[in-house]
Amino acid sequence: MFGIPVTHSDTSKPAGSKHRARAAPDPPPLFDDTSGGYSSQPGGYPAPGADVAFNVNHLLGDPMANMAMAYGSSIATHGKDMVHKELHRFVSVNKLKYFFAVDTAYVAKKLGLLVFPYTHQNWEVQYSRDMPLPPRQDLNAPDLYIPTMAFITYVLLAGMALGMQKRMAGSEPPPLLWHRFSPEVLGLCASTALVWVVMEVLALLLGLYLATVRSELSTFHLLAYSGYKYVGMILSVLTGLLFGRDGYYVALAWTSSALMYFIVRSLRTAAMGPDSVGGPVPRQRIQLYLTLGAAAFQPLIIYWLTFHLVR
Structure with a gap:
């Protein structure tokens, strides 16, 4: 009205507010900053993991x-x-591979030789550059494939034979409990057969050492020749299961005589060795007796490990 400017006060502020509002303080950090060195822990110790x-x-x-x-x-x-x-x-890996270097033709011919050895003429192991030929190239070379497979087959066949005896024994009063099949009995058959082979190999090694025989026979050779008996054991047990006790004894006699002939003819040259030719007569006799003893011992082991499987 009088031309005097009018100053309007801020009516949004509450009454009585004369000072400006202070800013709210920052919240405390959740974690301490340890990137610059030691953390601010009591006692001035470094942060865990820094030391x-x-x-x-x-x-x-x-x-x-x-x-x-x-x-x-x-x-x-x-x-x-x-x-x-x-x-x-x-245990030489290369030597062990030599005894498993077989093929299907060799396995078939070797099995025939073990069962019918009487028609075989040449028993000398063949060499090439002073190295013996592998079994797949030489039928006379010993191998560990047939003994290994025959051992496994014998254990399985023993389990089947014991299982058949369990059913037959259960029908008879009173039942023959000690004939019954169980995993423990199967393991006992396998361990017994393995122990007999180990004892036979150790006895042959001791005999060769006492007779001072210088030959190329190694532990693998003796293990192979000792393991061939499982083939005759399988045939004897199978024949006994099919034709009874009479068939078992016939097969036992045939396989035992064939194995004895095979062992004598195979070990004769290797066990006596070329150095023994023209040597002292007593030493040659000891070597011959050692070979014959190893062959004559085979039927006893075969019978001991198979007679309880055929009833």
């Missing part, structure tokens, strides 16, 4: 530590080589 990282970095950067690690690695490598050397000394 471990420091020690590892210091250890890796220490030349003495690196030298110790390299020396320890060399010792470990040298010990590994020594273990492999001693292992190959007793």
